[in-house]
């Protein structure tokens with residue numbers, strides 16, 4: 440497994456790396472971190488180029504341990520940029536604390552092994568099912584089969600069979616969910632992964648978020664809002680600013696609120 444492949448699995452948006460500045464690799468590894476998963480953004484701003492406007496502007500918010508958080512907003516509002524800061528894809532201003540540790544003080548590779556990402560476009564490698572779900576060979580067959588059965592991927596008989604690259608997008612997406620399931624990281628990011636899947640797969644992914652990841656902190660960029668009420672907290676992003684936040688039921692009641700507008704339009 441090359442370092443690049445490792446990174447793809449952790450962050451998935453591998454194409455972004457080619458455009459990225461050299462990161463600071465240093466920092467201190469903390470054993471048994473994170474224990475809990477409160478996440479706190481303190482005055483976080485981001486611009487992709489020094490001569491460009493900020494795409495995230497002075498973000499301040501907190502996510503509680505085990506909370507299920509939906510990030511919602513129009514195209515180009517800054518949702519992906521926001522989650523990219525959590526894995527330090529780009530240099531940002533301000534601080535993000537996870538379990539009271541400033542993530543800028545951690546080695547970036549270490550940080551990325553602690554956060555699972557289920558990507559918008561599923562990343563599947565031409566290898567075996569096992570290599571796709573557990574590329575670093577850290578998990579038992581039992582754990583891998585458990586993940587496979589959790590997402591009802593019944594078409595596989597053997598972990599060492601080659602993946603058919605013509606699997607449907609839903610099947611590929613479920614393999615990515617299995618990867619996150621076996622990693623058992625306390626923070627799991629779903630990057631708009633309900634956008635391209637069918638209704639049954641969308642329902643299944645939502646069930647995994649609510650039930651299987653019940654003990655984890657989940658942050659999901661949500662394009663389709665059908666399951667928005669299943670989340671504890673919704674952050675509505677517009678032009679790099681959080682313009683609404685709160686529990687979905689309250690936000691949906693707000694007349695002319697951004698969430699209720701987006702919801703009604705679907």
Ligand SMILES: Nc1ncnc2c1ncn2[C@@H]1O[C@H](COP(=O)(O)OP(=O)(O)OP(=O)(O)O)[C@@H](O)[C@H]1O
Pocket residue numbers: 455458487494512513514515516517518519520521
């Ligand atoms: N790698 C990049 N380099 C330069 N600008 C970028 C980059 N990625 C995003 N942007 C710009 O930053 C702004 C926010 O984009 P971002 O992808 O975070 O929004 P989004 O809400 O996730 O959009 P979408 O729903 O379309 O995925 C946009 O103006 C976008 O063009």
